[in-house]
Amino acid sequence: MKAKDEDEIIAKSRRPTLAGPTAQARQLAEATARLKARRQRDALPLRIVTPRLVLRGPIRGDVPDLVRLADNAAIASRLARLPHPYRTADAIQFIDVIAQQPDHRAYAVTLDDRFIGVASLMFHANKPPEIGYWLGEPFWGRGLMSEAAKGLVDAAFATGLIPRLHGRALKTNLASQRIMQKLGFTITGEGIDDVGPVKGREVVFLDCEAPRWT
Numbered sequence: 143m144k145a146k147d148e149d150e151i152i153a154k155s156r157r158p159t160l161a162g163p164t165a166q167a168r169q170l171a172e173a174t175a176r177l178k179a180r181r182q183r184d185a186l187p188l189r190i191v192t193p194r195l196v197l198r199g200p201i202r203g204d205v206p207d208l209v210r211l212a213d214n215a216a217i218a219s220r221l222a223r224l225p226h227p228y229r230t231a232d233a234i235q236f237i238d239v240i241a242q243q244p245d246h247r248a249y250a251v252t253l254d255d256r257f258i259g260v261a262s263l264m265f266h267a268n269k270p271p272e273i274g275y276w277l278g279e280p281f282w283g284r285g286l287m288s289e290a291a292k293g294l295v296d297a298a299f300a301t302g303l304i305p306r307l308h309g310r311a312l313k314t315n316l317a318s319q320r321i322m323q324k325l326g327f328t329i330t331g332e333g334i335d336d337v338g339p340v341k342g343r344e345v346v347f348l349d350c351e352a353p354r355w356t
């Protein structure tokens with residue numbers, strides 16, 4: 143092969159693939175949506191204080207309480223993504239990896255400086271952030287998750303960047319639905335969940351709009 147032909151082949155193989163205007167517009171729209179979700183996440187405070195609780199980033203010191211409380215089938219069976227059984231490695235992965243992901247803002251819910259549960263928001267491009275939470279069983283029934291979730295929802299809307307929040311709960315999980323409804327979420331539909339231990343079970347979807355004052 144002549145040197146000139148080889149040069150042409152190399153030049154072609156190095157040429158970037160040119161996307162048409164539609165594909166470019168779609169890529170730009172996707173990148174913008176991801177950036178918007180990231181901005182929403184970054185606008186949330188690192189610490190939320192409520193009358194009885196402090197919500198803050200999970201730390202390695204939470205591992206023993208996290209393992210003790212999360213290793214509970216009564217909790218895992220109501221959540222899509224909590225491993226069961228729950229081991230030290232799961233706790234470390236949650237603190238060091240999952241909670242650090244750019245589409246996730248996870249708070250350790252603490253009472254008197256002790257870890258008692260998790261409240262979080264997941265940020266998906268082109269979708270409202272989705273609230274999630276669980277509380278260690280010894281602390282159920284004292285209004286604590288209502289208080290933590292209210293702190294999180296208020297903080298989200300106070301950013302001024304989040305017009306709507308989304309939630310989901312098993313149809314049978316009336317306590318969780320009650321918490322969200324007390325915060326202004328309304329049921330928007332029903333479906334079948336498709337992830338983890340809740341796969342195939344009936345869920346309700348809920349949405350909450352930012353109050354008008356934000």
Ligand SMILES: CC(C)(COP(=O)(O)OP(=O)(O)OC[C@H]1O[C@@H](n2cnc3c(N)ncnc32)[C@H](O)[C@@H]1OP(=O)(O)O)[C@@H](O)C(=O)NCCC(=O)NCCS
Nearest residue numbers: 217220276277282283284285286287288311316317318320
């Ligand atoms: C759901 C969960 C977070 C509730 O935490 P909690 O601190 O006990 O909840 P609160 O005490 O703040 O509020 C629960 C509300 O539900 C109500 N409730 C509880 N059980 C109920 C039931 N079986 N039917 C109807 N309402 C119920 C309570 O009366 C309370 O409402 P009220 O304040 O009007 O009295 C906790 O049980 C948990 O972690 N469960 C496992 C994980 C989970 O379900 N996470 C949510 C996934 S969507």
